[in-house]
Amino acid sequence: MTSPDKKSGEAYWKATLSLLTVILILWFVVSFGFGIILQPALDSIHLGGYPLGFWFAQQGSIYVFLILIFWYAARMNKIDREHDVHED
Amino acid sequence: MDLKTLTFVVVGLSFALYIGVAIWARAGSTSDFYVAGGGVHPVVNGMATAADWMSAASFISMAGLIAFLGYGGSVYLMGWTGGYVLLAVLLAPYLRKFGKFTVPQFIGDRYYSNGARLVAVICLIFISFTYVAGQMRGVGIVFSRFLEVDIVTGLLVGMGLVFFYAVLGGMKGVTYTQVAQYCVLIFAYMVPAIFISLNLTGNVFPQLGLGASVATGEPFLAKLDMVVHDLGFQEYTSGNKSMIDVIAITMALMAGTAGLPHVIVRFFTVPKVKDARSSAGWALVFISILYTTAPAVGAMARYNLHATMTPGVLTGETFAEGNGLSYESRPEWMKRWEATKLIKFEDKNGDGRIQYYNDKSKDAEFNAKVEAAGWKGNELTVDRDIMVLANPEIAKLPDWVIALVAAGGIAAALSTAAGLLLVISSAISHDLMKGILTPDLSEKSELLAGRLAAAVAVGVAGYLGYNPPGFVAQVVAFAFGLACASLFPTILLGIFSKTMNKEGAIAGMLSGLIFTFGYILYFKGIFITPMAENIPANWLFGISPEGIGTVGALLNMVVAFTVAKFTAPCPEHIQHLVEDIRTPRGAGAATH
Numbered sequence: 001m002t003s004p005d006k007k008s009g010e011a012y013w014k015a016t017l018s019l020l021t022v023i024l025i026l027w028f029v030v031s032f033g034f035g036i037i038l039q040p041a042l043d044s045i046h047l048g049g050y051p052l053g054f055w056f057a058q059q060g061s062i063y064v065f066l067i068l069i070f071w072y073a074a075r076m077n078k079i080d081r082e083h084d085v086h087e088d
Numbered sequence: 089m090d091l092k093t094l095t096f097v098v099v100g101l102s103f104a105l106y107i108g109v110a111i112w113a114r115a116g117s118t119s120d121f122y123v124a125g126g127g128v129h130p131v132v133n134g135m136a137t138a139a140d141w142m143s144a145a146s147f148i149s150m151a152g153l154i155a156f157l158g159y160g161g162s163v164y165l166m167g168w169t170g171g172y173v174l175l176a177v178l179l180a181p182y183l184r185k186f187g188k189f190t191v192p193q194f195i196g197d198r199y200y201s202n203g204a205r206l207v208a209v210i211c212l213i214f215i216s217f218t219y220v221a222g223q224m225r226g227v228g229i230v231f232s233r234f235l236e237v238d239i240v241t242g243l244l245v246g247m248g249l250v251f252f253y254a255v256l257g258g259m260k261g262v263t264y265t266q267v268a269q270y271c272v273l274i275f276a277y278m279v280p281a282i283f284i285s286l287n288l289t290g291n292v293f294p295q296l297g298l299g300a301s302v303a304t305g306e307p308f309l310a311k312l313d314m315v316v317h318d319l320g321f322q323e324y325t326s327g328n329k330s331m332i333d334v335i336a337i338t339m340a341l342m343a344g345t346a347g348l349p350h351v352i353v354r355f356f357t358v359p360k361v362k363d364a365r366s367s368a369g370w371a372l373v374f375i376s377i378l379y380t381t382a383p384a385v386g387a388m389a390r391y392n393l394h395a396t397m398t399p400g401v402l403t404g405e406t407f408a409e410g411n412g413l414s415y416e417s418r419p420e421w422m423k424r425w426e427a428t429k430l431i432k433f434e435d436k437n438g439d440g441r442i443q444y445y446n447d448k449s450k451d452a453e454f455n456a457k458v459e460a461a462g463w464k465g466n467e468l469t470v471d472r473d474i475m476v477l478a479n480p481e482i483a484k485l486p487d488w489v490i491a492l493v494a495a496g497g498i499a500a501a502l503s504t505a506a507g508l509l510l511v512i513s514s515a516i517s518h519d520l521m522k523g524i525l526t527p528d529l530s531e532k533s534e535l536l537a538g539r540l541a542a543a544v545a546v547g548v549a550g551y552l553g554y555n556p557p558g559f560v561a562q563v564v565a566f567a568f569g570l571a572c573a574s575l576f577p578t579i580l581l582g583i584f585s586k587t588m589n590k591e592g593a594i595a596g597m598l599s600g601l602i603f604t605f606g607y608i609l610y611f612k613g614i615f616i617t618p619m620a621e622n623i624p625a626n627w628l629f630g631i632s633p634e635g636i637g638t639v640g641a642l643l644n645m646v647v648a649f650t651v652a653k654f655t656a657p658c659p660e661h662i663q664h665l666v667e668d669i670r671t672p673r674g675a676g677a678a679t680h
Binding site: 009012013016020023024027031032035036037039040043046047048049050051054055057058059061062063065066068069070072073076077080085086087 | 181
């Protein structure tokens with residue numbers, strides 16, 4: 001029999017891992033996806049004077065990385081409280 | 089005041105600032121020495137991490153690399169920022185919860201083995217020394233160019249300064265001097281970038297200027313593509329490396345960043361797990377100010393360089409008679425930099441003018457025009473490092489901006505060197521001595537040992553800076569590849585796999601390390617002659633030595649899981665330890 005404590009620990013870890021998965025998918029898509037693999041195709045679209053693929057590789061991916069980290073930090077704080085494992 | 093005196097004054101003032109901060113923040117305990125007492129605010133820590141991270145390579149070399157690689161330079165931009173996402177979500181909060189002083193200590197405790205700890209110490213020392221040699225070299229170059237002192241004096245001054253605040257102040261002194269150094273370096277980077285962006289595109293923000301238009305109304309990047317194309321170079325906004333190699337290099341730089349011990353250890357200094365998460369974000373905020381500006385600096389410096397050397401290229405009259413810059417009337421900055429041999433002119437066709445173009449172009453039409461114009465080969469060699477250092481001079485900015493760039497370059501090199509020296513000294517005093525060799529060391533003797541180790545490390549770093557083992561850039565590729573293939577996967581498995589055991593971890597770490605080390609040595613031969621030519625046809629899966637860390641990391645994990653499957657399972661109490669580091673509650677200050 002698993003203790004309630006252990007069960008809630010598992011639920012917390014599951015919630016953490018699903019957030020992680022979403023973050024890492026987005027991380028991969030903007031850099032390896034838009035910046036590298038799809039760069040030749042995206043370059044036909046322009047963002048101001050920037051070809052879009054080039055923009056993702058040299059600017060856009062960095063901005064998205066920033067948003068991802070702060071979003072992760074905020075979501076994790078919420079998950080911590082929901083599972084009652086937050087710091088005091 | 090002439091430029092040299094002004095540079096001395098600006099650099100001198102910045103040194104006085106660092107020394108003042110170091111005296112104010114000196115270390116009193118081992119906790120101060122290793123993790124700055126564990127009470128650093130996440131925003132302050134973010135700023136210190138940014139200075140720690142942005143080395144002489146970021147400040148001096150990166151924009152120049154991008155200038156000559158164009159789109160190909162994106163691997164550095166994405167690689168060296170994307171690593172912070174990995175760090176923030178996969179490593180930093182958990183290592184902070186674990187609450188110890190050093191990276192090898194985590195590996196030793198998690199894998200219940202001093203052997204694993206020792207392997208981690210070896211990886212750490214190797215990674216950090218290769219990296220620190222590059223920094224000391226950067227200090228030497230800046231000193232010799234801007235202050236016209238010889239490279240040894242430059243090195244000695246740099247070593248003396250780092251010695252003073254790293255040895256006295258430990259992590260606490262280093263943290264607060266890094267904050268000061270960040271301010272100096274970012275100011276020094278942004279001022280010329282803003283001026284140049286304003287000049288070329290009328291836009292204050294270089295990030296927007298790069299996507300804006302030049303005076304004639306054409307988009308800047310389209311114009312730059314045309315300019316480099318007309319001179320026979322690869323178009324700026326497209327790459328020339330194979331996609332698999334670009335992916336492997338980017339991944340190796342990302343995972344390498346997340347696995348660099350001097351970066352990881354910065355997250356041990358914040359008070360809470362929560363702070364470790366947000367602090368990685370703050371670090372990236374401060375880093376991206378420079379990293380989103382660098383592409384603009386690179387592209388605009390490249391444009392200015394061609395516009396200076398071949399003025400006609402802007403109006404499509406590349407091959408017009410008398411178009412190349414006359415060597416006699418070359419600008420002042422070129423004369424100054426010729427003395428350092430970072431820019432060289434050789435008049436191959438004897439016309440007294442500079443022909444700067446790609447003489448290895450495979451475009452038959454272009455080559456025919458070159459032939460008709462009587463050009464006899466490219467006559468100018470430009471070292472990429474001067475793209476940042478000479479940038480203010482090329483753009484005709486005031487002297488105080490040039491002096492500022494010198495101070496910024498030194499700040500970037502010193503802050504990174506200090507961070508590296510600290511992880512080396514703590515690996516020796518805390519892991520090797522206190523942890524493995526002499527466990528009954530008192531706190532006071534350990535602190536002394538830490539200071540002695542830092543002092544020795546400064547000396548070795550200075551020596552390596554004077555006699556760098558091979559070309560510095562090659563050596564830095566080494567550091568990232570090894571961090572990516574050895575430390576990163578091992579720490580990652582330690583957190584995300586409860587069943588990974590010590591046999592698996594050690595076997596994985598060693599195979600990742602030896603494979604990557606061997607591959608780089610095979611093609612680059614840092615200490616030996618390369619055993620094969622470093623060309624794509626010879627590479628494994630078409631992956632260059634810069635990107636091989638990615639394969640090394642995969643190999644590390646495959647070996648680790650295979651060995652773990654056939655050896656004794658991970659003990660119960662370690663599995664509980666892993667469960668414990670996964671939840672934030674109960675994170676105290678970092679302890680022994």
